[in-house]
Amino acid sequence: MPSEILDLMENALEKALNVDFIELRFHERRNFSVNVKNGQVERIINGSIRGVCARSLVNGCWGFASTTNLTAEGFASIIERSIKAAKASSKYKRRTVKLEERKTLKDEYVTPMRKDPLKIDVENLVNEALEVDKTVRNFSELIAMDTVSIGYVNDQLIYVSSDGARIRQRIVRCSGRCQVIAREGGKIAMGADNVGAQSGLEIFDETPLMNAGRTAAERAVRLVNARMPKSGYYPVVLENRIVGLLAHEAVGHTAEADLVFSKSYLSDKLGVKVASDLITLVDDGRYPRGYGTMMYDDEGTPTQRTVIIENGICKGFMHSRETAYEFGVEPTGNARAWTFEYDPLVRMRNTYIEPGDYSLEELIEDIDEGYYLVGGRSGQADSTGEFMFGVQEAIKIERGKLTEHCRGVTISGNAFEVLKNVDAIGKDFVMRRGMCGKEQVNYVGMGGATLRTKVIIGGGGR
Amino acid sequence: MKEISLHELAGKAVRKAQNLGSTEAEAYVEHRRVMELFMEREDFKTFRMKEHFGVGVRSIVDKRIGFSHISRLSDESLEEVCKAAFKNAKLSPRLEDWISLPSPKPLPKVEGIYDDQVVMLDEAGLVELAKRAYDAVYETDGRAHLDDGKITVEIVERAICNSNGILVGDEGTWISGYITCIASENGEVSSFAYTSRSARRLVDFKPEDIGSEAAKLAVRSLHPKRIEPFKGKVLFEWTPTASLLLSAIAYSVNAEMVQRKSSLWAGKINSKVAVDMLEIVDDGLLPAGLSTSSFDGEGVRRQKTPIIMSGILKNYLYDSYTAYKEGRESTGNAGRGEYSTTPSISPSNMILKEGGKSIDDLILEMDKGLLIGRFSGNLNPSSGIFSGIAKQSVYVENGEIKHAVKETMISGNIYQLLNNIVEIGKPVRPVYSAYVPPILIDGVNIVSKS
Numbered sequence: 001m002p003s004e005i006l007d008l009m010e011n012a013l014e015k016a017l018n019v020d021f022i023e024l025r026f027h028e029r030r031n032f033s034v035n036v037k038n039g040q041v042e043r044i045i046n047g048s049i050r051g052v053c054a055r056s057l058v059n060g061c062w063g064f065a066s067t068t069n070l071t072a073e074g075f076a077s078i079i080e081r082s083i084k085a086a087k088a089s090s091k092y093k094r095r096t097v098k099l100e101e102r103k104t105l106k107d108e109y110v111t112p113m114r115k116d117p118l119k120i121d122v123e124n125l126v127n128e129a130l131e132v133d134k135t136v137r138n139f140s141e142l143i144a145m146d147t148v149s150i151g152y153v154n155d156q157l158i159y160v161s162s163d164g165a166r167i168r169q170r171i172v173r174c175s176g177r178c179q180v181i182a183r184e185g186g187k188i189a190m191g192a193d194n195v196g197a198q199s200g201l202e203i204f205d206e207t208p209l210m211n212a213g214r215t216a217a218e219r220a221v222r223l224v225n226a227r228m229p230k231s232g233y234y235p236v237v238l239e240n241r242i243v244g245l246l247a248h249e250a251v252g253h254t255a256e257a258d259l260v261f262s263k264s265y266l267s268d269k270l271g272v273k274v275a276s277d278l279i280t281l282v283d284d285g286r287y288p289r290g291y292g293t294m295m296y297d298d299e300g301t302p303t304q305r306t307v308i309i310e311n312g313i314c315k316g317f318m319h320s321r322e323t324a325y326e327f328g329v330e331p332t333g334n335a336r337a338w339t340f341e342y343d344p345l346v347r348m349r350n351t352y353i354e355p356g357d358y359s360l361e362e363l364i365e366d367i368d369e370g371y372y373l374v375g376g377r378s379g380q381a382d383s384t385g386e387f388m389f390g391v392q393e394a395i396k397i398e399r400g401k402l403t404e405h406c407r408g409v410t411i412s413g414n415a416f417e418v419l420k421n422v423d424a425i426g427k428d429f430v431m432r433r434g435m436c437g438k439e440q441v442n443y444v445g446m447g448g449a450t451l452r453t454k455v456i457i458g459g460g461g462r
Numbered sequence: 463m464k465e466i467s468l469h470e471l472a473g474k475a476v477r478k479a480q481n482l483g484s485t486e487a488e489a490y491v492e493h494r495r496v497m498e499l500f501m502e503r504e505d506f507k508t509f510r511m512k513e514h515f516g517v518g519v520r521s522i523v524d525k526r527i528g529f530s531h532i533s534r535l536s537d538e539s540l541e542e543v544c545k546a547a548f549k550n551a552k553l554s555p556r557l558e559d560w561i562s563l564p565s566p567k568p569l570p571k572v573e574g575i576y577d578d579q580v581v582m583l584d585e586a587g588l589v590e591l592a593k594r595a596y597d598a599v600y601e602t603d604g605r606a607h608l609d610d611g612k613i614t615v616e617i618v619e620r621a622i623c624n625s626n627g628i629l630v631g632d633e634g635t636w637i638s639g640y641i642t643c644i645a646s647e648n649g650e651v652s653s654f655a656y657t658s659r660s661a662r663r664l665v666d667f668k669p670e671d672i673g674s675e676a677a678k679l680a681v682r683s684l685h686p687k688r689i690e691p692f693k694g695k696v697l698f699e700w701t702p703t704a705s706l707l708l709s710a711i712a713y714s715v716n717a718e719m720v721q722r723k724s725s726l727w728a729g730k731i732n733s734k735v736a737v738d739m740l741e742i743v744d745d746g747l748l749p750a751g752l753s754t755s756s757f758d759g760e761g762v763r764r765q766k767t768p769i770i771m772s773g774i775l776k777n778y779l780y781d782s783y784t785a786y787k788e789g790r791e792s793t794g795n796a797g798r799g800e801y802s803t804t805p806s807i808s809p810s811n812m813i814l815k816e817g818g819k820s821i822d823d824l825i826l827e828m829d830k831g832l833l834i835g836r837f838s839g840n841l842n843p844s845s846g847i848f849s850g851i852a853k854q855s856v857y858v859e860n861g862e863i864k865h866a867v868k869e870t871m872i873s874g875n876i877y878q879l880l881n882n883i884v885e886i887g888k889p890v891r892p893v894y895s896a897y898v899p900p901i902l903i904d905g906v907n908i909v910s911k912s
Contacts, residue, residue: 037722377840384652386868
C-alpha cells in the first residue's frame with residue numbers, strides 16, 4: 001500500500017506546475033479502543049481514515065486541499081484546488097510567504113516497539129479494561145460510576161515535496177484512562193488518571209492501567225466528603241505529574257513563533273532572564289517514547305531538541321519553515337498537522353522542565369502554610385503569560401507536614417512570576433502524555449519533576 | 463443523484479452486516495465538503511478546501527455491540543468495515559439491558575437547514591467574508607489586532623439506515639467563524655479575546671460582528687488592575703453562560719448520567735432546581751437552528767423537550783438505548799459529530815429563555831461586581847464545582863464599569879448558583895449550539911492575589 005501511494009504521489013508532484021513550492025502528505029490513521037462503563041463494554045471501536053492533502057505555495061500564498069479519493073484523479077484534483085485556493089487568497093494577502101531552507105532527506109522512521117498492535121490480537125485489551133473496571137468498582141461502595149478506556153492509534157505518514165524530501169513515518173501511540181465518580185448522598189467527587197506513550201502495547205505491561213484505576217478510585221473516594229481548599233495566593237508544591245502542564249500551558253505557548261509574533265510575553269525576551277536559575281525548559285521532538293515525538297515534522301523538517309529557557313534565560317522559540325525565515329533562524333521541526341485535513345501550524349512536541357535534586361519531603365518541609373497539588377486537569381494559556389490549569393486534589397501543608405486532603409481546584413498565575421518563584425526542583429522526573437488544542441488538536445508530551453513555587457488557588461472562599 | 467447513492471450505500475452496508483450474522487445493524491454515511499480560510503498573525507494564512515466520505519457501522523450480535531468506521535465507500539471497504547464492526551461485537555460481553563435499535567416514525571418538517579446561497583459561495587466569496595471579519599477588527603479599534611481566526615463553510619450530506627427499517631437522509635449547510643484578538647497600548651498587551659458566530663444561512667451570518675466584538679473585548683481587557691477578593695454579583699455574558707451554566711445543565715439532564723447516578727438531578731423530575739424565572743427547552747426543530755434536523759444521529763425524529771419550566775426540572779434527554787431501558791420513547795437526542803463517532807446523548811438547540819433587560823441595564827443594577835466576558839477554568843459537571851480565571855472581565859461599582867481586572871478568579875457551585883440568579887438579560891445569542899442570554903448571579907466567590 002505505501003509504495004503504491006508513494007508512486008501516485010511522485011507522479012502527481014511531477015505534474016504540479018506553476019507553483020513556487022508544493023508538498024503532498026498521505027495520512028492513514030488506524031485506531032482501536034475499548035470503552036468500559038460500570039462493568040459494561042460500552043463500545044469497542046476501530047477505524048481507519050485515509051486521505052491525502054496538497055499544500056501549494058503560489059506567489060507567496062498558501063493553498064490547501066484534501067481528499068479521501070486516493071486515485072490519480074483525486075491527486076490531480078487536490079493539486080488543482082490547492083493552487084486555486086492559493087490564488088483566491090492572494091487578493092488580500094499582506095506578507096509574501098518564504099520558506100527557510102532545511103535538510104531535504106529521504107528517510108524512514110518507525111516507533112521502536114516490542115508488541116506491535118497491528119500484529120497482535122487485541123482481545124486482551126478488552127479483558128484488561130474489564131479487569132480494571134471490576135477492581136475499581138470493588139474498591140468502595142461509594143463508587144457511582146467509572147469509565148475505563150484503553151487503545152492505540154497507528155499513524156502512517158508519507159511526505160513528499162517539490163524540493164526533494166521523501167519521508168515515511170509510522171508512529172504508534174498507546175493510551176489508557178480511568179475516570180471514577182464517587183457519591184455519598186448529595187456529594188460527588190471525581191478522580192482520574194491515565195497512562196500512555198509512543199510505544200507498542202508493552203507500555204501496558206510497564207505502566208499497568210490497573211495502577212491508574214487505583215489512583216483514580218482512591219482519590220474519588222477520599223474526596224467525597226472533602227472540603228474545598230481556601231482560595232488565595234499560596235506557596236505550593238506541584239506534583240511531578242502536573243509540572244508538564246506548567247511547562248506546556250504557562251510557558252510553551254508563549255514561545256511558539258506565531259504567538260511570539262503576536263507580542264506574547266516572551267517576544268522581546270531573547271537573552272533575558274525570565275525565570276529562576278533553576279529553570280531549564282525544553283521542547284524536544286525526539287524524546288524517547290514521548291507522545292509528541294516525530295523524527296520529522298509535517299513539513300519534512302528533522303525535529304530537534306529546542307531549548308526555550310536555559311538556567312532562567314530565554315534562549316529560543318519554536319518554528320515552522322515560514323516563521324523561521326521571518327525570524328532569520330533555523331526551522332526547529334515544530335510544524336505539525338492533526339490529520340490530512342489540516343495544514344501544519346507551529347506546535348509543541350514534548351515540553352518539559354529539567355529535574356533538580358530535591359526529595360518530596362525536602363520540598364514540603366519548608367512550607368508553613370500551603371498546598372501540595374496533585375493530579376492534572378485541562379488548562380489554557382494567554383498571550384500575557386497568565387495561565388490556568390486544574391488540579392484534582394489539593395493537600396494542605398501545615399508547618400512542613402501534609403495534613404488535610406481537599407478537593408481539586410483551578411490554579412492560576414503569571415507564568416513568569418511562577419517560574420521566578422521556583423526555589424527548588426525535585427529529582428523525580430516523569431514524562432506524561434497529553435492533548436493540546438490550538439486551531440486543531442495534537443498529541444503532546446509534557447514532563448517535569450516535583451517543584452516548589454507560588455500560585456493563586458481558586459478555592460472556596462477564605 | 464448523490465443523495466440517492468448515500469442512501470443506497472447505507473442500505474448496502476446494513477445488508478452486508480446482517481449477512482455476516484449481525485442480529486441488528488446500522489450504517490451512517492457522510493459526505494462532507496469544507497471550504498475555510500484560516501487567518502494568523504494579522505494575515506491570511508491558508509485557504510483550505512477539504513472533501514471526505516466516510517461510513518460508521520454499528521453491528522449488534524445478540525446484545526453485543528461493535529462499531530467500526532472507514533473513510534472509503536467501495537464495496538471492499540464496506541465489507542471491511544462491516545467485518546470489523548461484527549468482530550468487535552463478538553468481542554464484547556452482552557449488554558443485558560439492550561432492547562433494540564430504534565424503529566421508523568414519521569419525521570417532522572424542519573426549516574432553514576440548507577441554504578443555496580451557502581452552497582453557491584465560491585472561493586472569492588469566502589475570501590470577501592473573511593476580509594470583512596478581518597477589517598472589522600482594525601476599524602473597530604486601532605489598538606486591536608488579529609492573532610488568529612477562521613471562516614468556515616460546511617456542506618454535509620448524510621444518510622442513516624438500520625435493520626429495523628429506518629432509512630433517512632438530509633443535507634445541511636453551516637457557515638461559521640471565530641477571531642482571536644489582542645490589543646496593545648503603551649507597551650502593554652491584553653489577554654486573548656475570542657469571539658465566534660455560526661449560522662445555517664448566509665443571510666444570518668455577519669462576519670463584521672465577529673471582528674468588532676473580538677476587538678472590543680480585547681480593548682476592554684487592557685490596563686487591568688488587581689481587586690480585593692469578595693463574594694458577590696457577577697454578570698455572565700453569553701460565552702460564560704454557555705460554557706458554565708448550560709454545560710453543567712446539559713450533563714445533569716443527560717439520561718445516561720442520570721441512570722448511572724452521576725447526575726445530581728437523578729430522581730429530581732418535578733423538583734425545584736433553580737429560581738422561578740429560569741426556563742430552558744431543548745428544541746431540535748428550531749427554524750435554522752445550529753443543531754436543527756428532522757432526525758438525530760440514530761435516525762430518530764427530533765422534537766422540542768421542556769427541560770426546566772419555572773425553575774422546575776421537567777425532563778431528561780434520551781437516546782433510544784437509555785429510553786428503552788426505562789420503557790419510554792427517545793427524545794431524539796442521540797448526537798453524532800462525524801461518521802467516525804458512535805451516537806451519544808447531547809442537547810440539540812438548548813435555549814435559555816431571555817428576560818427583559820439589556821447588559822447595560824443589568825450593569826446599572828450592580829452595586830459591586832464583575833462583568834465576565836470569558837471563563838477560562840474547569841467545571842466538574844457532576845458536582846457543579848467550578849473555578850477559573852475571569853477573562854475580559856471588568857470591575858463594576860455603583861452601576862458603572864471601572865476597569866479591567868487581572869489575576870482574578872471566580873469559583874462556586876453551579877447547582878447552588880441556579881438558585882442565586884438575580885436577573886436574566888437579553889438578547890439570546892447562539893454560542894456553540896446553546897442559545898443563551900446574559901445572566902446576573904449573586905454569591906459567586908471572587909478570588910484574587912491580594
